[in-house]
Amino acid sequence: MRVLPIRYSSDVEAMTRFYAVLGLTPGPVSRPGGWVEMPADAGMLALHRGDAGRCELAFETDEPLEDVANRLRAAGYAPGPVLDEGFGRSLRVPDPDGVPVQINAYDRELYT
Numbered sequence: 001m002r003v004l005p006i007r008y009s010s011d012v013e014a015m016t017r018f019y020a021v022l023g024l025t026p027g028p029v030s031r032p033g034g035w036v037e038m039p040a041d042a043g044m045l046a047l048h049r050g051d052a053g054r055c056e057l058a059f060e061t062d063e064p065l066e067d068v069a070n071r072l073r074a075a076g077y078a079p080g081p082v083l084d085e086g087f088g089r090s091l092r093v094p095d096p097d098g099v100p101v102q103i104n105a106y107d108r109e110l111y112t
Contacts, residue, residue, distance in 0.1 A: 003043035004058040004104065008050035012036060015047045028108065030087075058102035065091050065105050086110060 009015040016026050016036050024038040024045060035048040044060070061068060069079045072093055079093035088107040092100045 001063075001103075002060045004046055004060050005043075006046045006048055006056040006058050006102075008048050008052065008054040008056075010049070010052045012047050012049050019045060019047070056100075056102060058104055060104050060106060062105070065089050065103065068103055069093075 007015065012035060016038070019038050020026060024040055027037040027039045027044070029036050035046060038045040038047065046058070065082045069082060069091055072079045077093055079091050082089055082091045085104075087110055088105050090102055090104045092102050095101050
């Protein structure tokens, strides 16, 4: 799994410039321009159009999401259903504090 924080902003373009100055390089952009991937050495920062200042913890996996969900259930956690998304598939599971964590399996052909 790769760490994927999602930073929401009302101005994705300005945030992209800011994080580029910090040293991240813009990567794939969604077709409608609502979000940008900024790969890093240890993961990736995703910039999404949305409520400014909100941040969400997500992970990207190559493992089938059904396997991840089954492992979570076996350990006593309650993941939501695997959902088809515009970027691939995802599932959410509340962490021990009740904060949702998103796990994504990307199909880059869907959005780049």
